[in-house]
Amino acid sequence: MSVAPADNLVTVTIDGVEVSVPKGTLIIRAAELAGVAIPRFCDHPLLEPVGACRQCLVEIPDAGNGRGFPKPQPSCTMTVADGMQVKSQQTSTQAAQAQRDVLELMLINHPLDCPICDKGGECPLQNQALEHGPGQSRYDGVKRTYVKPIELSPQLLLDRERCVLCARCTRFSEQISGDPLIGLLERGAKQQVGAWSDAPYNSYFSGNVVQICPVGALTSQAYRFSARPFDLVSTVTTCEHCAAGCQLRVDQRHYDVKRRQAGQDPSVNQEWSCDVGRFAFLSARGDDRLIRPLVRRDGQLQPASWPDAIDAVVAGLSRSQGRVGLQTGGRLTLETALSYARFARAVLGSDDIDFRARPQSEEEAQFLAAAVAGRSPDEAVSYADLERARRVVLVGFEPEDESPIVFLRLRQAVAQHGLQVQTMAPWLSPGARKLSAQLIATAPGAEAAGLAGLDGLDSDTVILAGERLATAPGALTALLTVTRASGAAWAWIPRRAGELAALAAGLLPGLLPGGRPLADAQARDQLTKSWGVETWPERPGRSAAEQFQAVLDGRLSALVLAGLELADLPDPALAAQALARADFVLSLEQRRSAVAELADVVLPVGLLEETSGSFIDWEQRSRPVAQVIDRPRSGLTEIRLLAVLSDALGSDLGWRDAAGAAAAWVGLPAWTGPRSPAPAVPAAPSAPAAAEADLRLATWRELIDDSRRLDRADQLAASARPVAARLAPATAARLGLAQAPQIELSGPAGSARFDLVLDSSLVEGVLWAPWRAPGRSLAACGLTPGGLVSVSSGGDR
């Protein structure tokens, strides 16, 4: 936190304690600094003051001008003045009486159903009633009652009679997330929170209102009635769902996670989380959770003992000596990623290793190895930098869908600091609109030219690049070129939580841990000395996409896949073909998947909540992962498993747990030698002329789609955006689709039907559709982001 210059400070006395705070500080905040806790309900440090609950009244005998206020004043709306004297309930009978009075009034219509209320035990109202309240009610009238509960969304329920009308939820939805889908209705004692009758409160951030509700009025279907706060064991950890790095507080009871809430990390997620981070933790609770190894015998996967399974792996991998490819996906912690990196290169002797289970390119691999892997946090952009920036340009990046907390921080910077956001995209998405972003209309694939054409870049500009730029030839090259030339800062923000850690660990062909190029003898030597590994593969290996092709060509014979989903891959059909063809396939996974059906051995791995380690967020900031459940259902952690396999293969992984991997990582000196060469891919020439009905496909994954991580979180899945494809009205008219309620998108491998929405912000000739949606996958149709798609009328709904 920066320190305000002294001339901007005012000194106030609160309960006899002098405190100097920046001008404009609210009394209640200054009191916190003075160690005085003033009761409050509506006040929230990240929301605009409202002064509604009147619980925080204090006495002000001197407003700084020698005169005091005759009546108690709300400390949550009044700012400090130099020389002001404030007396809280601790030193003022007037303030204490005022607070008792307000609390008594607050309680007359409160149901006092604490024994059956989810908030009971962690309720600010309950706590303050016990601490400051009158103890006994003088109210013997009729309490206000409502039909309970009402559904604000499939996930959120509102028990209106518990509500103290602090307006935290409605202010959050309007001021923070920009989804003003709930509001205050009616007036007087009938005032209540409500949602539109035709638009439920489906926001990516809706769960935050449950957490900031100071009473039990707002509850989630996911947690309601499932535990008592005092029975829960809380662990502070990091969310595994995206690269934003949110701190989470995970609550478990009887080795079962019951609830996840946003942790408080002012420099990262402040006090917020997205609904996926909050509610998507049930996916491995189903019957498909693997707890025993499976070995294919007579064509069938059958449960096997650990020794048998390990024997089968040793046999399979030994047969394919030197011809094994590894793909790890983007979900691993740094420690697990390091273990795979070492397992591949030092145990299997293979550099055919890639973490990318998504559309990718050689240019991207070069970019990541040259500029992202081994980037120090000092060089990288941080959340605070986003707030300091004058201008942020989003390129191939949709923050609300792909890194929701980045979206919230951008939105805050727009509101509070006048940040200007520009989005280089084919249309003005809902998220971009909420950022008041200016659209730099760009067809997919044309980002390289777009970047080269950006005016006025300077050191107050930040360019945020998304992983989709892998599919725009020349874009990542241009990103490095224009930022180097202009001094603009940049960051690459992938969707998955483990991608930065995978890069740090070297899960990319030709890339050793810490950003070391494999081709550099000194880099290999340094690693050899530090880790005691004698030999490293000499030539760079194959990318994920190349590995599948190499299996089909007979150049690779075995694949090790660490929790990959076929459906996530850019070409699922090719991958399935390769898996079927490979001599040996080992899958390490938590839940039985489509890969398992093609694997020879399936080894169960633990859930993230059963292990510890760290992620690296998009800012290159290390984020600790703590073990939440200390009784894993599957016997071995992923690292232990790799160590055991190494032993069985007659080698040594070098460590056997996360702590060992972390020590090996910390022991590595920082790499100061040359990096891999930066990419030098020219911008794509203008797109080839397309047939009449062919359009350029713009696409990304929405935050809530048909991902398996959402399994068993049905209410969360129900809050997904309506699935629809989008066209500019002119494009639709040209294709005769202007009146079509639905359209059919076709690629070489299939077609998918979508509702059609006409959106005048779309670039002519471009179609946008979500990459995945329930029952629909553009990858399965053989389509590629930025490629061509043919469109026809989908007929009636």
Added chain:
Amino acid sequence: MTLAQTQPLVPVLTANWGQERSWKLDSYVAQGGYAALRQALGRTPADVMAEVKDAQLRGRGGAGFPTGLKWSFVPQDNPNPKYLVVNGDESEPGTCKDIPLLMASPHTLVEGVIISSYAIGAHTAFIYIRGEVLHPIRRVRQAVEEAYAAGYLGSDILGSGFDLDVIVHAGAGAYICGEETALLNSLEGRRGQPRLRPPFPAVAGLYASPTVINNVESIASVPSIIARGKDWFTAMGTEKSKGFTIYSLSGHVAHPGQYEAPLGLTMARLLELAGGVRAGHQLKFFTPGGSSTPILTAEHLDTALDYEGLAQVGTMLGTKAMQVFDETTSVVRTTLRWVEFYKHESCGKCTPCREGTWWLVQLLHKLEAGQGQDGDVDKLLSVCDSITGKTFCTLAEGAVACVTSAVRHFRSEFEIGYTTPAWEHLPYAASALFPIESEGGRA
């Protein structure tokens, strides 16, 4: 000796109310209407503002804040447009002065709006009228149309180069929208709930721009001040409460209605003008300025009805609405009706008002029904104590004021509610001025 005692009635705003079709432009002009506008446009805006300031006109909406001073708070260097907003959300029980004026002589207000806008440099003015009073809204809309047609509104008014547009806006039925910041919210299409201050409307009001909000009667008084001068105006009234005003009398008086007189008149004189309390009855209590001003009794008949005089006896001039109640009236019942109004009109934003009025109504219901318990009157006062001084705006102060003042003057009558229903103690039919529908069999 004040003017008030020698010359009780001074029809200014009400002067033309008896004219044939007084609300039409030609009738108004025939009475000298819009002459003040021509005069004002011939002077500088600063000069007009100074005239109003020097006339010591005080806000007629209740608080009595000096109008000219309020105008001078508008920062003239602010790059945003400046707005004049006229508060015509007259909704207080007992108050009935703006709406008759809007009915009878809407052009008086329109002329005032033009002159006032000219003085503060506003080019858009809004007249916000209580939504329930459809007829006056139509009259004002027609008057605005007539004024446009006659060149009193629009661009280059009367060749002066001054432009002004006037928008007449109907409220949606909330008393709280008479509170100026809630009115601004309502005008902007938001919930009618008061805003945090600062920023004050003069700096950041409507659409975050400098805004002056004045009561209908205040703005309607401006043309007469311009036409006849500050000396004429300050010759009326008392030392700190200058000029004339409209008192509205209702209830148990022989001739209820609007009485325009200089400030500082006594209630005794006013009652005399209205023919006294209805025949055969005596005054029991009255409100000096609508239901939110603490009630007074016969002992206050000689108090001067101006801002200072009423403050001295612990109440307020408010909207100068005298609701008169004779000895047949149950003060418990009256208080309950008033508090029910405040409960119904509480916007719900802050806890003490929302919950406190809810509780007061329940306590008063018990006392009215003779079901009170020993100590309930003290509880009533204690709940009032819990509310007062802690609310976001002053709406609940009105609810508290009518309860505490009623208990102060008539405590024993409330205590009768421990044993006897109010309708038995003082049968309601006796206080009715005209036959009323049965109130749950209690009438």
